[in-house]
Amino acid sequence: MSSNAIEVKDLRKEFVAYSSRSGLKGAFRDLFNRNYKVVRAVNDISFTVKQGEMIGYIGENGAGKSTTIKMLTGILTPTSGRITVNGMNPHREREKFVRSIGVVFGQRSQLWWDIAVQESFRLLKKVYGVSDEQYEAHMGHIIETLDISALLDKPVRKLSLGQRMRCELAAALLHNPPLLFLDEPTIGLDVLVKLKIRDFLKEINAKYNTTILLTTHDISDIEALCERVVMLDEGKIIYDGSLEKLRAQWGDEKEIQFQFSSPISYQQLAVLMPDSDVSWTQGNGPNVWVARIPNEEIVLSMLIAKVAQTFRIQDMKVNEVSTEEIIRNIYEEGVVHG
Numbered sequence: 001m002s003s004n005a006i007e008v009k010d011l012r013k014e015f016v017a018y019s020s021r022s023g024l025k026g027a028f029r030d031l032f033n034r035n036y037k038v039v040r041a042v043n044d045i046s047f048t049v050k051q052g053e054m055i056g057y058i059g060e061n062g063a064g065k066s067t068t069i070k071m072l073t074g075i076l077t078p079t080s081g082r083i084t085v086n087g088m089n090p091h092r093e094r095e096k097f098v099r100s101i102g103v104v105f106g107q108r109s110q111l112w113w114d115i116a117v118q119e120s121f122r123l124l125k126k127v128y129g130v131s132d133e134q135y136e137a138h139m140g141h142i143i144e145t146l147d148i149s150a151l152l153d154k155p156v157r158k159l160s161l162g163q164r165m166r167c168e169l170a171a172a173l174l175h176n177p178p179l180l181f182l183d184e185p186t187i188g189l190d191v192l193v194k195l196k197i198r199d200f201l202k203e204i205n206a207k208y209n210t211t212i213l214l215t216t217h218d219i220s221d222i223e224a225l226c227e228r229v230v231m232l233d234e235g236k237i238i239y240d241g242s243l244e245k246l247r248a249q250w251g252d253e254k255e256i257q258f259q260f261s262s263p264i265s266y267q268q269l270a271v272l273m274p275d276s277d278v279s280w281t282q283g284n285g286p287n288v289w290v291a292r293i294p295n296e297e298i299v300l301s302m303l304i305a306k307v308a309q310t311f312r313i314q315d316m317k318v319n320e321v322s323t324e325e326i327i328r329n330i331y332e333e334g335v336v337h338g
């Protein structure tokens, strides 16, 4: 097997969406020719994922994330393009393929609703052909780390969402797959469970070099886990790189908030650094002004020095532009950056 867990080349998926005409006359005409339009959900994307990488696959609703994952897991066939996952074609070598991946889709369960969790585990163990020795060696640790031993004899329908998600994760890893797909694994979970799941994923990744591809709307999941993000917009990859670079490229501004001891006018502030890219706006509260500046050390120290020389400052705060905000900006601007 090559060292790439996932190889995707010029991958495309189109859906044909029919629209029905209204009324009896419309229905009659629909019999002969229906109105349809082609939706290109995934538009010729290419990327590779190395074994052991943890990748955040992100994008707005409808960007094409689920469609990609469904193709990568062999649920949907591509319209065109090539996919190799764990050295296989996901839908051609179905049976062998599913044994090489683990999948957790936030809203869909692979556990049986009415039977005890451990019965589900036992069934999956059979399906995946996991030996007793393998199971003991591997699952004991997983059950302990996810803290689910007290849940094993409960039917899934009796579990809370957080409890169920932990059991889903254990189920997805039962056969110790080298590749794990997670779709919104922490959605709706409380902070402690989220942290537990993140720690667990980090541990699995470190211990087994498991590749993890994660879709999430929770950027803090990405910050905690992924060095690389692939961002999708309208079926196209608009960013593929490190979270750090994304920040550096886009988080290129800082905000400094000053609270002055007495009222100051905009003109007084505007003349401080007339030749630089500093913009001032009034903040919340009395005598509060916010300067937005380019994220450069020298501009920051000059500004602070000038302001401190000229006015009496009661309080000062520097805000980094958050990743959340950076990503929102990208969506709004829709700019393509490599």
Ligand SMILES: Nc1ncnc2c1ncn2[C@@H]1O[C@H](COP(=O)(O)OP(=O)(O)OP(=O)(O)O)[C@@H](O)[C@H]1O
Pocket: 015, 016, 017, 039, 040, 041, 059, 060, 061, 062, 063, 064, 065, 066, 067, 068
């Ligand atoms: N079975 C289908 N038939 C027709 N159109 C579809 C089908 N599945 C997805 N689409 C369309 O393809 C586009 C991409 O959808 P997809 O579900 O992949 O987005 P997503 O990024 O996963 O969004 P979300 O975050 O909401 O899950 C959307 O415009 C969607 O309406």
